[in-house]
Amino acid sequence: MEGLTESEIAGFAVGALLLGASIAAQSVDGFIATSQRRSLNMCKRCGDLRMVACSTCKGVGSVRKGGTFTFAMLEDLYETLGAETNAADLVACSKCRSKGRLLCPECSKVR
DSSP states (O other): OTTOOHHHHHHHHHHHHHHHHHHHHHHHHHHHHHHHHHHTTOOTTTSSOSEEEOTTTTTSSEEETTOSSOOOHHHHHHHHTTOOOOGGGEEEOTTTTTSSEEEOTTTTTTO
């Protein structure tokens, strides 16, 4: 670490804080949403919609042929950046029967 200036070290520290904040943002958002729903006497998981996104297909309704645990991270990255999905690589999700959503496990039994 010899030869680094104080500004470079401060820049690394700020970068590390920003990286940590961006990784934790989804969890913090989920925690806040759950506490807001609880204070409004709504279902903590779905907000009284009685439906949640499928955990296997993430609400899309289709998964890759290799299943949930594939090593196609580059293809997923390209898709998020706007590349077209090859329809031949996709099959219907068996968990939600290609609907992309399931009944909320917390509030659908109660009502």
